[in-house]
Amino acid sequence: MSSILEYKGYHASIEYDAEDNIFVGEVIGITDSLNFHGTSVDEVKEMFKQSIDNYLILCKK
Template sequence: MKTMQYKGYHAKIEFDADDRIFVGYILGIVDVISFHGESVAELEEAFHEAIDNYLESCAKLNQQPNKPYSGKLMLRLKPELHAAVAKSAELEGLSINRWVAGVLQSASHH
């Protein structure tokens, strides 16, 4: 899946065949933000406008906007799995973090 990106926010894009428009949804935040457009240019403009309006609204309300994912991920593993991961990373000459990031990257098809 391809995503659009603006100011650190990512959006998933779908095509609505009934209305013949592209619809976008912001990923990775609790607040719900969506936008739409009939062309790629219109969609991109609507995406930027949605993010800018969201950030302005949060500032006016004196509230923190939801931030996209930080890149930090805490995992709890069984000790046996932790040991197996550490061994696999060591065999490839990588830190556990780099090895896990590579595995997750491959698994998520990005």
């Protein structure tokens, strides 16, 4: 099962890894590889937002 999150126009595919008991996300639609994870739905959503914010700061530099 996978789901899609959206933040600031960016999208991420989220899957649950039963073996590691975590949610794993990957930002889609960009040329860079941007991945994140969390142990809860709220945590993975927050990590996605942080990943995008950090990515945008890096792109500005």
